Amino acid sequence: MFPAPSGAIKNRAGFTLLELLVVVGIIALLSGLVLGVGRHAIETGKIARAKGELVVLAAALEAYQRSYGDYPQTKDGNRFLQSLIGRRGPLGSLLDGRCLIEAAKFTTAAALDPFTNSTAVLIDPWDQPYVYAYKSQSPWTNSRFVLYSIGPDGVDSPTLLPGGFIDPSPAVNTDNLYANR
Numbered sequence: 001m002f003p004a005p006s007g008a009i010k011n012r013a014g015f016t017l018l019e020l021l022v023v024v025g026i027i028a029l030l031s032g033l034v035l036g037v038g039r040h041a042i043e044t045g046k047i048a049r050a051k052g053e054l055v056v057l058a059a060a061l062e063a064y065q066r067s068y069g070d071y072p073q074t075k076d077g078n079r080f081l082q083s084l085i086g087r088r089g090p091l092g093s094l095l096d097g098r099c100l101i102e103a104a105k106f107t108t109a110a111a112l113d114p115f116t117n118s119t120a121v122l123i124d125p126w127d128q129p130y131v132y133a134y135k136s137q138s139p140w141t142n143s144r145f146v147l148y149s150i151g152p153d154g155v156d157s158p159t160l161l162p163g164g165f166i167d168p169s170p171a172v173n174t175d176n177l178y179a180n181r
Contacts, residue, residue: 043152046125047177050149053106054179057122057130060084060100061145067098071145075136077121077129081114124149131158140164144180151175 015023064083065071070090072083082088086097103114109129112120121129126149134145141163148166150156157170166178 046152049125050151050177053122053124054130054147054149054177056101056105057084057147058179061147063100067100071134072132073135075133077132078119080130080132081108081120081122082118085114087118126150126152126154128154131156133160133164135164136160137164147179149177151177 061071061084068090072080072088072092073090074080074083074092079088079092081103083090084101085099085103087094089095089097107123107125108114108120109123109127110120114120123129128150130147130149132145132147134140137160139162142165146160146164146166153172153175155172156176157167157172159167161167166181167173168176168178168181
């Protein structure tokens with residue numbers, strides 16, 4: 001082996017700036033992909049949870065209608081919840097009835113206990129109250145109730161069509177999740 005000539009730079013083990021930039025770029029790209037997929041999975045999970053909760057609430061409303069002869073006649077979120085836990089009759093009268101939902105499986109605004117606080121309302125996975133209405137306008141020709149989540153964007157155009165029917169046509173309502181549609 002020949003000795004290196006004097007003044008020559010010896011080979012050093014290490015990375016060049018270009019190699020480091022390529023590695024950082026690859027790591028940034030992979031991180032972006034993982035975070036994007038993670039956010040999509042979280043959003044898909046929230047949509048599935050909201051749909052499941054709407055199915056349970058709709059079934060509870062049908063049981064309520066069978067027990068009391070009508071659905072709760074309100075558009076108040078707290079009276080809606082009080083009806084489902086057996087505290088209110090169809091016209092809002094106080095009663096001591098059977099609880100139709102497992103209240104502990106649902107989230108309420110400010111984590112209020114609906115059995116001790118009558119202002120509690122059910123909220124969806126995006127921390128917005130579920131929207132419920134039945135016979136809240138005159139005339140109400142819809143034979144069913146209106147129940148939905150305003151969805152991921154948190155924006156809603158809540159105007160009901162005449163007769164108490166849902167108006168899904170506004171662009172802000174495209175991500176709403178409906179119980180009985």
